[in-house]
Amino acid sequence: MPDEIKPNELDPYWMPFTANRAFKRAPRMVVGAEGMHYLTPDGRRVIDATSGLYCVNAGHGRRRIVEAIQRQAATLDYAPAFQFGHPGAFHLASRIALLAPADLDRVFFASSGSEAVDTALKIALAYWRARGEGGRTRFIGRERGYHGVGFGGISVGGMVNNRRAFGAILPAVDHLRTTYDRDKQAFSVGEPEWGAELADELERLIAFHDASTIAAVIVEPVAGSTGCLPPPKGYLERLRAITSAHGIPLIFDEVITAFGRLGYAFAAERYGVVPDMIAFAKGVTNGAVPMSGVVVRTGIYDALMQGAEHIAPEARPLHEVELFHGYTNSGHPLAAAAALAALDVYRDEDLFARARELEAGFAARMMSLRTSPHVVDIRPVGLMCGIDLTSRPGAPGARGAEITARAFHEHDMYVRVAGDTIVVAPPLIASGDDLDSIRDRLTLTLAAVA
Numbered sequence: 001m002p003d004e005i006k007p008n009e010l011d012p013y014w015m016p017f018t019a020n021r022a023f024k025r026a027p028r029m030v031v032g033a034e035g036m037h038y039l040t041p042d043g044r045r046v047i048d049a050t051s052g053l054y055c056v057n058a059g060h061g062r063r064r065i066v067e068a069i070q071r072q073a074a075t076l077d078y079a080p081a082f083q084f085g086h087p088g089a090f091h092l093a094s095r096i097a098l099l100a101p102a103d104l105d106r107v108f109f110a111s112s113g114s115e116a117v118d119t120a121l122k123i124a125l126a127y128w129r130a131r132g133e134g135g136r137t138r139f140i141g142r143e144r145g146y147h148g149v150g151f152g153g154i155s156v157g158g159m160v161n162n163r164r165a166f167g168a169i170l171p172a173v174d175h176l177r178t179t180y181d182r183d184k185q186a187f188s189v190g191e192p193e194w195g196a197e198l199a200d201e202l203e204r205l206i207a208f209h210d211a212s213t214i215a216a217v218i219v220e221p222v223a224g225s226t227g228c229l230p231p232p233k234g235y236l237e238r239l240r241a242i243t244s245a246h247g248i249p250l251i252f253d254e255v256i257t258a259f260g261r262l263g264y265a266f267a268a269e270r271y272g273v274v275p276d277m278i279a280f281a282k283g284v285t286n287g288a289v290p291m292s293g294v295v296v297r298t299g300i301y302d303a304l305m306q307g308a309e310h311i312a313p314e315a316r317p318l319h320e321v322e323l324f325h326g327y328t329n330s331g332h333p334l335a336a337a338a339a340l341a342a343l344d345v346y347r348d349e350d351l352f353a354r355a356r357e358l359e360a361g362f363a364a365r366m367m368s369l370r371t372s373p374h375v376v377d378i379r380p381v382g383l384m385c386g387i388d389l390t391s392r393p394g395a396p397g398a399r400g401a402e403i404t405a406r407a408f409h410e411h412d413m414y415v416r417v418a419g420d421t422i423v424v425a426p427p428l429i430a431s432g433d434d435l436d437s438i439r440d441r442l443t444l445t446l447a448a449v450a
């Protein structure tokens with residue numbers, strides 16, 4: 001192994017969401033990537049069954065994206081994000097607005113999904129203040145939701161491990177029940193038939209807290225990081241009907257689902273449900289440069305431009321900053337260039353349609369794992385699938401950790417595991433052979449795991 005790709009010590013890097021001690025004993029390193037594969041320091045080609053972390057929708061190392069980043073770095077490496085602009089961010093906002101449904105036409109940029117979520121929550125708070133209803137500060141999330149790791153995100157999120165270690169979270173938050181019930185939904189292909197009525201719980205929470213205290217409801221259309229939970233048929237429509245009836249903004253966290261994972265630019269389109277804000281990240285640049293953002297309905301933007309209702313718009317001084325929020329890297333030139341190139345690739349290769357075409361074959365391959373050891377549920381939707389395994393008694397997550405290691409070291413496959421759930425989400429460029437290969441490697445890995 002050449003020296004430059006062999007770190008001489010592993011201790012200084014505190015790895016995120018990683019069992020650091022286990023990793024540092026038996027590292028899983030990648031040094032290159034191309035198409036459907038990662039390359040390891042010892043020259044193995046490892047198939048990428050989870051698109052990195054659900055980002056690399058067009059596959060790795062796409063020339064068009066690489067060259068756009070290189071050109072941009074050589075032309076305008078950084079532009080101040082506050083009070084100055086550069087064309088790329090404006091072009092990109094227009095392109096995203098065109099892809100987003102209905103009047104979701106205003107785009108705020110950040111760099112991570114967590115920032116996008118916190119941005120959406122803060123926009124909701126500021127919107128109500130601007131409307132003269134500053135008492136609306138409560139958020140409603142959902143059990144098993146994942147909205148990143150900011151204080152806002154862990155507060156509205158519903159993954160217990162992500163909250164447990166951090167006592168101080170936002171106080172005015174409540175959660176809907178998870179949409180998952182194995183007894184009623186196990187081995188459903190796509191959106192399960194049972195569970196739309198779970199949305200009605202929102203009526204109860206609204207009655208309990210009173211609509212006048214609620215700033216927004218936030219959900220992932222398909223809960224991703226918890227292990228891929230597709231929404232029951234009709235569930236999102238009901239959430240929308242209830243939030244609309246009470247005038248409460250609905251935020252879709254589409255950090256995973258946007259840009260093709262479910263066969264459309266946004267899950268909102270797949271489900272025919274128009275939220276008030278959409279948080280996106282990951283696939284917007286095909287993972288090549290960190291970028292995220294929030295697409296917002298024009299009316300929310302306008303309310304913030306106008307300011308509190310008691311101020312006549314014309315009386316509002318022009319120099320006044322309308323929203324005291326933003327990041328040094330909002331709309332970063334390299335990220336914007338990468339995103340514009342990624343959107344070109346998605347469009348020119350019709351990759352969202354390709355995901356729709358692959359969906360049934362992908363689901364069939366995943367469902368064939370039903371007879372593998374330890375498997376208790378399989379949930380394919382779009383090009384994404386959760387596979388639940390039984391946990392070892394007294395050792396939740398141990399079997400999943402073994403899957404991660406065996407898949408990589410013994411079967412040349414990278415696949416994401418959350419606890420004892422495998423999440424498969426291949427790049428949308430996957431061929432039938434690639435999907436076969438992922439299925440076969442999963443079969444072998446599952447057979448080998450104790």
Ligand SMILES: Cc1ncc(COP(=O)(O)O)c(C=O)c1O
Pocket residue numbers: 111112113114115117146147148149220224225253254255256281
């Ligand atoms: C739905 C959702 N929201 C937010 C995030 C957080 O994104 P990031 O890790 O970029 O902060 C994720 C990450 O997986 C996600 O899946």
